[in-house]
Amino acid sequence: MAAINRDDVAHLARLAHIEMSAEELDRMAGELAVIVDSVKSVSEAAGDDVPATSHPIPLTNVFREDVVGHTFTAEQALSGAPDAYEGRFKVPAILDEG
Amino acid sequence: MTENNELIRSSAATLAGKLAAREVSAVEVTQAHLDRIAAVDGRVHAFLHVNTDEALAVAAEVDAIRAAGGAAAQELHALAGVPIAVKDLIVTVGQPTTAGSKILEGWHSPYDATVVKRLRAAKMPILGKTNLDEFAMGSSTEHSAFGPTHNPWDLDRIPGGSGGGSAAAVAAFEAPLALGTDTGGSIRQPGAVTGTVGVKPTYGGVSRYGAIAMASSLDQIGPVSRTVLDSALLHQVIGGHDPHDSTSLPDPLEDLVAAASIGNVRGMKIGIIKELHGEGYQTGVENRFNESLELLKGAGAEIVEVSCPNFKYALGAYYLIMPSEASSNLAKFDGVRYGLRVLPEDGPMTIERVMGATRAAGFGDEVKRRIILGTYALSAGYYDAYYGSAQKVRTLIQRDFDAAFAKADVLISPTAPTTAFKLGEKLNDPLAMYLNDVATIPANMAGVPGLSLPGGLADEDGLPVGVQLLAPARQDARLYRVGAVLESLLEAQWGGPLLDKAPSLTDPSPAAPALTDPALNDTVASHGGSH
Numbered sequence: 001m002a003a004i005n006r007d008d009v010a011h012l013a014r015l016a017h018i019e020m021s022a023e024e025l026d027r028m029a030g031e032l033a034v035i036v037d038s039v040k041s042v043s044e045a046a047g048d049d050v051p052a053t054s055h056p057i058p059l060t061n062v063f064r065e066d067v068v069g070h071t072f073t074a075e076q077a078l079s080g081a082p083d084a085y086e087g088r089f090k091v092p093a094i095l096d097e098g
Numbered sequence: 099m100t101e102n103n104e105l106i107r108s109s110a111a112t113l114a115g116k117l118a119a120r121e122v123s124a125v126e127v128t129q130a131h132l133d134r135i136a137a138v139d140g141r142v143h144a145f146l147h148v149n150t151d152e153a154l155a156v157a158a159e160v161d162a163i164r165a166a167g168g169a170a171a172q173e174l175h176a177l178a179g180v181p182i183a184v185k186d187l188i189v190t191v192g193q194p195t196t197a198g199s200k201i202l203e204g205w206h207s208p209y210d211a212t213v214v215k216r217l218r219a220a221k222m223p224i225l226g227k228t229n230l231d232e233f234a235m236g237s238s239t240e241h242s243a244f245g246p247t248h249n250p251w252d253l254d255r256i257p258g259g260s261g262g263g264s265a266a267a268v269a270a271f272e273a274p275l276a277l278g279t280d281t282g283g284s285i286r287q288p289g290a291v292t293g294t295v296g297v298k299p300t301y302g303g304v305s306r307y308g309a310i311a312m313a314s315s316l317d318q319i320g321p322v323s324r325t326v327l328d329s330a331l332l333h334q335v336i337g338g339h340d341p342h343d344s345t346s347l348p349d350p351l352e353d354l355v356a357a358a359s360i361g362n363v364r365g366m367k368i369g370i371i372k373e374l375h376g377e378g379y380q381t382g383v384e385n386r387f388n389e390s391l392e393l394l395k396g397a398g399a400e401i402v403e404v405s406c407p408n409f410k411y412a413l414g415a416y417y418l419i420m421p422s423e424a425s426s427n428l429a430k431f432d433g434v435r436y437g438l439r440v441l442p443e444d445g446p447m448t449i450e451r452v453m454g455a456t457r458a459a460g461f462g463d464e465v466k467r468r469i470i471l472g473t474y475a476l477s478a479g480y481y482d483a484y485y486g487s488a489q490k491v492r493t494l495i496q497r498d499f500d501a502a503f504a505k506a507d508v509l510i511s512p513t514a515p516t517t518a519f520k521l522g523e524k525l526n527d528p529l530a531m532y533l534n535d536v537a538t539i540p541a542n543m544a545g546v547p548g549l550s551l552p553g554g555l556a557d558e559d560g561l562p563v564g565v566q567l568l569a570p571a572r573q574d575a576r577l578y579r580v581g582a583v584l585e586s587l588l589e590a591q592w593g594g595p596l597l598d599k600a601p602s603l604t605d606p607s608p609a610a611p612a613l614t615d616p617a618l619n620d621t622v623a624s625h626g627g628s629h
Contacts, residue, residue, distance in 0.1 A: 014454075015473050017450065017453040017457055018454060018458050018470070019454040019455055019458035020458065024466075028466070028470060031467060035467075035528060035532075038417075039414035041411060042418060042484070042488050043483045043484070045415075045490070045491050046487060046494055050490040052486060052490050052493065053493045055315050055345070056316075056492070056496075056544055056546075056571075057300070057345075057545045059302070059348075072208055072209075079206065080206065080207075080208070081434070081435055081436060082434070082436075083434075092451075093446070093447060093449065094449055
């Protein structure tokens with residue numbers, strides 16, 4: 001498996017929406033390289049015949065009655081929001097029109 | 099003070115008995131614990147918030163119901179009036195929930211977690227919210243954005259993590275019971291290093307509704323206490339099916355309290371996991387572990403050796419699955435719906451840039467590391483090699499457990515490879531920190547239940563050692579049966595509970611470090627004023 005470098009970390013940080021300083025990228029790249037190296041044996045542990053387990057105790061067909069359950073009022077739902085306007089979440093601009 | 103001392107050192111079961119007999123009031127019990135928090139939490143820092151008024155109000159309500167008598171008094175839950183602390187990863191109406199993160203500082207949940215609803219239904223006063231590594235990511239509480247918790251056995255040492263606050267609160271007699279969450283050992287490892295009991299139930303055995311998710315396929319809420327019986331009592335309050343959690347098991351809850359009261363292990367097969375002791379384990383940990391085996395053997399259990407060859411891949415697979423799920427779960431902290439919003443210093447104020455600035459300021463280093471690692475493991479081109487392989491390892495670990503449980507009724511190992519290390523010792527070495535969970539992670543990967551109980555003190559440092567019991571999925575009762583027997587055998591040897599040997603924290607002693615962190619004093623000053 002490929003090693004992880006500083007450019008990879010910068011790309012991943014953009015994907016994960018976390019701004020990182022140059023110093024942070026350097027440090028994170030070093031730490032993650034060590035961690036990634038330590039987990040690489042995992043890819044050699046199991047052969048193709050081993051099925052994947054996504055969930056420790058699988059349950060199937062978990063349904064509930066098709067009725068309205070508990071819902072929040074708009075006020076409750078907005079109570080922790082950093083910004084709201086007329087009963088709605090207020091979101092910063094999606095597009096940069098500058 | 100002596101009376102209070104007796105109250106705070108009592109087990110939840112003892113307190114329940116005294117409350118039912120009206121030898122003591124719920125207000126007295128709750129106040130005694132609030133007083134203890136005010137007296138010692140400046141140095142322990144187990145609590146992020148103390149819930150004085152509500153806790154006393156619930157206690158007063160229990161006292162009023164008992165005083166009135168009749169059907170309502172008869173119907174009170176056995177633990178009514180017994181106070182409890184709640185890990186600050188679990189949402190509560192009326193108190194802030196921070197997950198130990200700046201991104202949620204001051205946030206109030208509009209709903210209660212199912213486990214909290216059940217505590218309220220049982221009328222257990224909630225003393226407050228306990229400290230944790232940010233979003234439960236860590237093994238020492240040093241990754242809390244609000245400062246670390248200190249181990250009551252030695253305030254310079256870690257209390258374990260992520261649930262160090264809950265374990266320390268119970269070990270320091272600030273609460274008889276607490277709730278924890280365990281994704282890779284966050285209930286059991288703090289239990290081990292603080293000389294307390296902690297249980298990770300079978301996955302799905304306790305509702306996760308209202309536990310802020312880190313890794314949804316691994317997370318599990320469970321009890322934290324000083325005795326095995328107390329954990330069984332609390333497990334019965336919080337356990338059982340919850341339609342709000344689609345991974346909640348529909349099975350009826352077993353009688354765990356009865357299991358803790360069986361009192362013998364004759365004829366039971368107890369399997370030592372070859373791969374989870376020996377090399378890499380501290381001498382004192384190994385010695386206390388071997389003593390526990392001898393005691394169980396003396397009580398008529400048959401000790402067998404089992405091998406779980408794929409456990410060597412568990413840590414690596416865990417550090418792929420957990421960050422992958424965490425990176426996805428934490429995407430919701432976007433600076434729009436709740437919590438912090440930070441605006442970029444200059445340039446266009448787009449949502450993308452606001453999100454980047456918010457998450458940069460709101461998340462700590464360990465959370466960022468895991469989000470980046472998870473994003474990497476889930477990337478196109480790496481998914482099969484990392485996440486896909488790790489999921490196959492999960493299958494191999496489950497097969498190892500299946501084979502081991504064909505030979506043994508329960509498995510046993512040390513809970514953690516070492517006793518509590520010094521605060522700061524492993525903070526800059528993420529990999530060394532991850533190794534603390536090597537013995538606890540397999541249970542989360544397979545969904546099986548695990549219990550840690552005190553096994554004694556290591557000779558070399560006089561610090562608590564934990565013994566871990568593991569049972570097949572849905573057989574949590576076996577943990578309580580064997581755990582209670584081992585606990586009573588050990589306590590007979592020690593001449594009382596292990597925590598009797600812990601420092602009192604209130605005697606002025608030259609060994610006790612002075613209060614130096616003003617932030618810790620503020621916490622207690624602003625929330626703990628209960629006199």
